[in-house]
Amino acid sequence: MLRPTRLWEFLSDLGVRYVPEEARKKSVRMQNRISLVAVLVTWIQAISFFHVGLTYPAIISFAAGLLYITSITISAFGGSFFARILFLLIVLGAVGHHHFYFGFTSGFWLLWLAAPQAVFVLFPALSLRNHLVFSVLLTGVISAAIVSSMDMPPIFSEMTPALTHRFMRGNAIRSPIVFILIAFYLVYENRRSEKVLSFAAAKEKELADAKSFLLSNVSHELRTPVNAIKGFADILIENSNSIADTKQRERFQSHLNQIAVSAASLTAIIGDILDFARIEQKRITLHKRDFDLVALCEEALRTAEFHGRHNGAIETELFFAPDFPRKVYGDDTRVTQILVNLLSNAMKFTHQGTVTLRALLMEQDDARLHISFEIEDTGIGIPGEKLPYLFESFSSISRETAVRYGGTGLGLAITKQLVEILNGKISVMSTPGRGSLFMVDFWLEKAKEEVALPSKVMRDLKRARILVAEDNEVNQLLVRTLLESWNGEIEIVENGLKAIGAVQRGSYDLILMDLQMPFMDGFEACENIRLFSDKEKAMIPIVALTADVLNETRKKVLTVGMNDIITKPINQADLYAVLRKHLNQMDVVL
Numbered sequence: 001m002l003r004p005t006r007l008w009e010f011l012s013d014l015g016v017r018y019v020p021e022e023a024r025k026k027s028v029r030m031q032n033r034i035s036l037v038a039v040l041v042t043w044i045q046a047i048s049f050f051h052v053g054l055t056y057p058a059i060i061s062f063a064a065g066l067l068y069i070t071s072i073t074i075s076a077f078g079g080s081f082f083a084r085i086l087f088l089l090i091v092l093g094a095v096g097h098h099h100f101y102f103g104f105t106s107g108f109w110l111l112w113l114a115a116p117q118a119v120f121v122l123f124p125a126l127s128l129r130n131h132l133v134f135s136v137l138l139t140g141v142i143s144a145a146i147v148s149s150m151d152m153p154p155i156f157s158e159m160t161p162a163l164t165h166r167f168m169r170g171n172a173i174r175s176p177i178v179f180i181l182i183a184f185y186l187v188y189e190n191r192r193s194e195k196v197l198s199f200a201a202a203k204e205k206e207l208a209d210a211k212s213f214l215l216s217n218v219s220h221e222l223r224t225p226v227n228a229i230k231g232f233a234d235i236l237i238e239n240s241n242s243i244a245d246t247k248q249r250e251r252f253q254s255h256l257n258q259i260a261v262s263a264a265s266l267t268a269i270i271g272d273i274l275d276f277a278r279i280e281q282k283r284i285t286l287h288k289r290d291f292d293l294v295a296l297c298e299e300a301l302r303t304a305e306f307h308g309r310h311n312g313a314i315e316t317e318l319f320f321a322p323d324f325p326r327k328v329y330g331d332d333t334r335v336t337q338i339l340v341n342l343l344s345n346a347m348k349f350t351h352q353g354t355v356t357l358r359a360l361l362m363e364q365d366d367a368r369l370h371i372s373f374e375i376e377d378t379g380i381g382i383p384g385e386k387l388p389y390l391f392e393s394f395s396s397i398s399r400e401t402a403v404r405y406g407g408t409g410l411g412l413a414i415t416k417q418l419v420e421i422l423n424g425k426i427s428v429m430s431t432p433g434r435g436s437l438f439m440v441d442f443w444l445e446k447a448k449e450e451v452a453l454p455s456k457v458m459r460d461l462k463r464a465r466i467l468v469a470e471d472n473e474v475n476q477l478l479v480r481t482l483l484e485s486w487n488g489e490i491e492i493v494e495n496g497l498k499a500i501g502a503v504q505r506g507s508y509d510l511i512l513m514d515l516q517m518p519f520m521d522g523f524e525a526c527e528n529i530r531l532f533s534d535k536e537k538a539m540i541p542i543v544a545l546t547a548d549v550l551n552e553t554r555k556k557v558l559t560v561g562m563n564d565i566i567t568k569p570i571n572q573a574d575l576y577a578v579l580r581k582h583l584n585q586m587d588v589v590l
Contacts, residue, residue: 011036011072018078028080035075035087038068042094057101064094101154228474230569233259235481286421290447291332293325293371297359300336304343304355313352321360325369327447334418335444339373341415342438346377353378353435362441372441382430390428391416459576461488464583465507468492469499469522470514470545475568479512479545482572488579494518496525503529503537510582513562515546515553522546523560530561541582545570 012029019025042065049058067090075083236252243249301318339357346355355377362370382390391412419426424442466483470476471494483490491506493499497520499511511529515522522544532538544557547568557565564578 014072014076015078015080015083019080028075031080031084031087032072032075035068035072035083038087038090039065039072042068060097061094064090100152225474226569228472228478229259231478231482231572234572235478235485286331286334288329288331288445290327290329293328293335293359293444294320296332296336297339297357297373300339301343301357303336303340304347314347314350315354317354317356319356319358321358323361324359325361325364325371325446328369328371329445329447331422334422338415338418338422338440339375341411342373342375342440345411346375346379346436346438350377350379350435364446368443368445370441370443372439375438375440376435378435381432381434381436382428383432384430387428387430391426459486461486461579461583463487463489464509464579465489466491466510466512466579467499467502467506467508468512468545469494469496469517469525470512471495471517472514475514478570482570482575486576496520496522496528499525500528503532503540508540510579511540511542512545512566513542515544515557522562523556526560526562543578543582 012032014028014032016025016028019028042061046058046061046065049055049061067086071083071086071090074080074086240249240252243252297318297320301316305316343355343357356375358374358376360372360374362372364370416426419440419442422442424440426438426440428436428438430436461483466488468476468479468483468490470479470492476492480490480492491502491508493502495517496513499513500520502508503511513522513526526542529540529542530538541564542562544562544565545568546553546557546565554565563582566575566578
C-alpha cells in the first residue's frame with residue numbers, strides 16, 4: 001500500500017488542534033479520512049452517471065461530494081460533532097434519494113457503500129469486527145425502510161429493467177469490493193498513523209524524563225555548594241555582632257552580605273531555570289495552606305531589596321488598603337515568587353527614586369477574596385513597541401535584558417505563567433524614562449484556621465538526638481553548626497547504609513536524610529528503616545534534606561515513607577520549623 005501523501009496527512013489533521021483529548025483526536029482523523037474517501041466515491045459515481053447519460057443523478061452525486069467537503073470544513077474549524085451529524089444526514093439523504101429516484105435496487109446498492117462509512121464516522125474507535133457488526137445493524141434499519149417502500153414506482157420513470165440491469169451489473173460486484181478496500185485501508189491507515197503518533201509521544205516522554213533527570217542532577221550539584229555558601233554567610237552575619245571594633249564589624253558584615261547576595265542571585269537563577277522547565281512540562285502543582293498575607297508582602301519587599309542590591313538612592317514603600325485581609329488560604333510560595341520577581345525587577349531597573357508595592361482588596365464573597373497588587377517604580381521604563389513581547393520566553397527584549405542587566409531573562413515569563421496558574425491576570429503600563437506599573441490580580445480563599453502572627457522565637461531543640469546522613473563534608477559542618485547552636489545532639493554518617501547501622505545500634509529522635517549519597521541513597525535507607533521489627537525505630541521521623549526541588553522527588557520522598565522535606569539552600573527558619581514539628585516541641589516565644 002502506498003504511503004499517504006503530505007496532502008492526505010494535512011487533510012486528515014484538519015480540526016485536530018481544537019480537540020485536547022487524545023482519543024477524540026483519533027476520532028477526528030478517522031472522520032476526516034472517511035469524508036475524503038466519500039468525496040472520492042461520490043464523484044466517481046457522478047462520472048459513472050454521466051457515462052450512462054443520467055445527468056440529474058450525476059449532479060446530485062457531485063453535490064453530495066461538495067456536502068462531504070463541507071463536513072470536512074466544519075471539522076477543520078472545530079465543529080467535529082456537527083460534521084458527524086452532517087455526514088450522517090448526507091448518507092441517509094443519498095440512500096433515500098437513490099431509492100426513490102431509481103427504485104429498490106439502486107437504493108439497496110448505495111446502502112452497501114454508504115452505511116458502513118456512516119458507522120466508521122459515528123464509532124471511529126471500534127475494532128474492525130465491531131464496525132462490521134454495527135454496519136449490519138445500521139444496514140438492517142435502513143433496509144427495512146427500503147423494503148417497506150420497494151413497491152413504490154421510482155420517480156425516474158425511464159428506469160427500465162434493462163437500465164436497472166446495466167446499472168447494477170458492475171455495481172453489484174464492485175460495491176462490496178470497494179467497501180472492503182475502503183474499510184481495510186481506513187482501519188490500516190488509522191492504526192498506522194496512531195502507531196506513529198504513539199511512538200512520537202513515547203519518545204517525547206522519554207525526552208521529558210531525561211530532561212527531568214538532568215535538571216534534578218544539575219539542581220543537586222549547584223544547590224549543594226550554594227547551600228554551604230549561604231548557610232555559613234548567614235551564621236557569620238549573626239555572629240559578627242560580637243566584633244568590638246565598629247569599622248571592622250561593618251566591613252566584615254559588608255563582605256558577608258556580598259557573599260549572601262551572590263548566593264541568593266545564583267539560587268534565583270537556578271530557580272528560574274527549574275521553574276521554566278516545570279511550567280513547560282506542566283508539572284507545577286499548588287500547595288495551599290493558611291498564611292499571613294501582610295507578613296508575606298513585607299518579607300517579599302525585604303527580599304527584593306536584598307536581591308536588588310538596595311542602595312541609598314532607592315526608597316521603597318509598602319501600602320495596604322484599610323480593608324486588606326491579613327489571613328488567607330492559598331499557595332504562599334507562588335504568591336511570594338510573583339511579588340519577589342516583580343519587585344526585584346523594579347529594583348533592578350530603578351537607579352534612583354521609589355519602588356512601591358500597593359496591596360488592595362478588590363472584592364470578596366463568602367469564601368474568596370479578590371486581591372490586587374500594584375508594583376510601581378520610577379525606573380527606566382519600557383518602550384511601547386516592546387510591551388507586547390514583555391512576557392514572552394526568549395524574546396528579543398528578554399535576551400537584551402539578560403545581557404545588559406544579568407539574570408536569565410525568564411523572570412517575567414515565569415511570573416505570567418504563575419499568575420495564570422492561579423487563574424489571575426497581569427498587565428503593565430510604562431513610560432520610557434518615567435517608570436513602570438505592573439498590576440496583578442487573582443482570587444485567594446479566606447483562611448480556614450487562625451493564622452499565628454509572627455513572633456521572635458528562641459530556637460532550642462532541647463537536646464534532641466538527631467542523626468544526619470549527609471555525604472558532603474561542607475554540608476555536614478553547616479548542619480552540625482546550625483543544630484548544635486540550637487542545642488541539638490548531633491551524629492553524622494556519610495551514607496544510607498551507615499544510617500541504617502546507626503539506627504540499629506543507637507536511639508534517635510529524628511533523622512535528617514540526604515537523598516543522593518554513595519553506596520545507598522536516602523530513599524533506600526528510609527525503606528529499610530521502615531521495615532525494622534522494632535516499631536519505635538521503624539517509625540522514627542525522617543526528614544529529607546535535598547538540593548533536588550522537582551515535584552517528582554517530593555512525591556517519591558513521601559511515597560517511601562519520609563515525613564517531610566527540606567530543600568537546599570537551607571532556610572534556617574524552615575529547617576527549625578520542620579524539626580520542631582516532628583520533634584513535637586513547642587517554641588519558646590520572646
